[in-house]
Amino acid sequence: MKKIASSKALSRLVLGASLIAMAAASQAQAADEGPIKIGVMAKFAQINGAAILNGATQAVEEINAAGGVNGRKLEIVQYDDQGSASDATLAFQRAVRQDHVSAMVGTFLSEIAITLTPWAARLKVPYIVTGAGADQVGKLVHDNYPAYKYVFRTILPASSSAAGVCQSVSDLAVKQLGYKSAVLMTEDAAWTKSFDEYLKDCLPKNGLTLADTIKVATDTTDFTPIFQKIEATKAQVIVTGVGIIGNKPVVQWANQQVPMLLMGYNAQAGASAFWKETSGATQGLTTFTAASLDSALTPKTVPFGEAYQKRFNTTAAAHSFATYDAIYVLKNAIEKAGKTDADAMVAELEKTDYVGASGRIVFQGPNDPLTHDMKFGDGYVTGVAIQWQDGKQVTVWPADVAKSKLIFPAFVKQAAQ
Amino acid sequence: MLIQLIVSGVLISAIYALATTGFTLLYGVSGILNLAHGTTLATAGIMAWYLIGTGHVDPFSAIGLGALTGMVVGLVTYGVIIRPLQTMLKLSTTDEHVFMLVATLLWTIILQEGLAYTFGDVPVSVPQLVPGIVEIFGVRTPISSVLVAVFSWLVIGLLWFYVSKTRSGQTILAASMNPKALVLCGVNLKRVHLVVWAIYGGLAGIAGVLVAMILGVSPSGGMELTATAFSIVVLGGLGSVGGTLIAANLIGFIETATAYAISPSLRGLPALIILIIVLYVRPQGLFGRR
Structure with missing residues (x-):
């Protein structure tokens, strides 16, 4: 009897195990069939969030129209993080565990990207950051490699953006205009730590003395005292590093007619919606950005910019370029890996050498300081500086792709004379 | 710096005064603290920005259209949120206060979400009334800011005249x-409340x-304005x-002095500390009735 009982128990066990194995097999089969799901996360009601979603949409539509990835369509699953790290964490977990996305892209706020980096490692899902610039993300991957190997970034880290700002400001303000002093005004956020450090060192070395460095809270509403303090320094140009604050400093700079140019980096000024939001107050503002509609950095830059503008009725921001390229980088990795297995995709992502719309994308290795961040400089991604001129973004730097010289808003010109 | 501080303080206080007069008038007459106040302001500002963007409206007309928008939002708040709760629930005065706070808080979230969905959750700016600057005791000041301050006090003066x-006005x-x-004198209180909500919204x-x-x-900046x-x-x-009006000037100047003397990042803090001290020693406020 005992033997019969134990053989029944054994057969139940085998049956149970077989069912579990079949379920697991069918799930694995499902993961390799049907559309490949890519999660896109940001706060979509903001300029940068919309830019991320639009960039992804543009790439996915193009890829699907061309036959998809290994015969499978790509499908975007949207996750609105509402600009909150806790919302983002919950959404990220749901994306992987419930919606079974093969990869995540997006995220505008660095604070959120830093929070999600360990989650990408825990859940073992490739995560390409396309909006947040804090160097800390790359450092986390470097310090925790190979556990954090799943995190990549196709937007420039803050120190590379700072290098771009330093080079462009040096060429434009020092060499073209003969300026000698500046004030560095940046927002108090995670990404500006490395940004500030770099510029405090680089700008003076390039002939621009820093008369003052000012940290501005991201919830600042009235910039009058700040601009009056800056004016009192008698500096000739304000070098900014702002992304979260948005357009308030720009509008108040124009309204108060602060008689010095605004240059540097403004994350939101890269999109054409910025002109409308500021009711034109952004005239004369210069910002470093990934690429622009009129700068043919690569053969893909202008066609993407034009198609994007036609499709979304706004120009592509840096985050649009980054997300557009990220989707193509993912596509290439999946095609080469032949499957959506996370480790196989990561292995292929690490070998990326792809000319995208923003430049040639090659990721830094495990021994580089910012692992899985894009290499920056000649031959890789370089960026451009654009200036708002009569409602249009015009490339003014570097010289080989520049379409115009700098212009001055009337109140700056009068002061300069 | 003192002159800069005075000029900036006067300008910001004027806007604060106008932005809070309706809020306190509404509480005085109807006993309702409208937590959707900041979002009502934001709705009017965003509508004005949108209408100017169409190219058919100038900034002066936008102020009138903003008043109309505020009036509509005020009356909808009263008609859809406040009045039904008052008539349906028959609450005690204490309970009614709590219900109104919760209801207006929920209403402000609905308005915020609606605005963010329609226009995007981004800060927008209305063009200046008049471009250009003027020197006031050596302090370079946008002409538009001066006009805004004058206009604010003019509107407050008109309100005083009306009341x-x-x-x-005397009925209110x-x-x-x-x-x-x-x-008991035969005045329809509901009608008075309707008029007050319309004035408040305007x-x-x-x-x-x-x-x-x-x-x-x-849209998301509305709560900050309410605070x-x-x-x-x-x-x-x-x-x-x-x-x-006195508190608006007090806070306007304290904030400006903090921004100039200490740090713009801390401009809101001293006023809040003073507020807590006032609540300890004079809970009805500096000029409130006990």
């Missing part, structure tokens, strides 16, 4: 003092456009229009 010199004043006696609408002109507004208004009216004394 103290017209029959309709009486409703804030002794509503029961007013009912004032909030004008203030919203002016704030959008000087500082910019966004500022709340601090001012509690400091001045809930329901006291005169107290609110």
